Amino acid sequence: MATPGPATPEIPFKPSQPPVVEGFSPSVYRNPEGFKEKFLRKTRENPVVPIGCLGTAAALTYGLYCFHRGQSQRSQLMMRIRIASQGFTIAAILVGIAVSAMKSRP
16 A cells, blocks of 8 residues: 655645646736726727716716705606616626627637
8 A cells, every 4th residue: 555645745835826837827918907008998898888887876976965965756766767877887798798709709
C-alpha cells in the first residue's frame, strides 16, 4: 500500500493573488479600462439603458418629493411611472444581451 504524499502543497497558497493557470489570461482586454472608459463603451453599445436608469431615478426622486409635500395622488402616479421605467430598463438590458449574443455568432 502506498503512503500518501504531503498534505500541504509545495508552493504556499496566496489568497490575495489569483491562481496561475498555464495559457489562461483572466482578463479579456489587454489594457485594463477605467470606470469612465467602461461606462462610455457600455453606453455606446446600448444607449437605452442609461436613459431608463435616469428615468427611474427621476421618477423616484420626484415621487418622494411629492410624498414629502403630502401630494399622495401625484406620489402614487410617480411610483407607478418608476415601476414602468424599471421594466423598460430591464427590457433594454435583455434586448442588449440578445443583440450582443447575435453579433457574436458566426
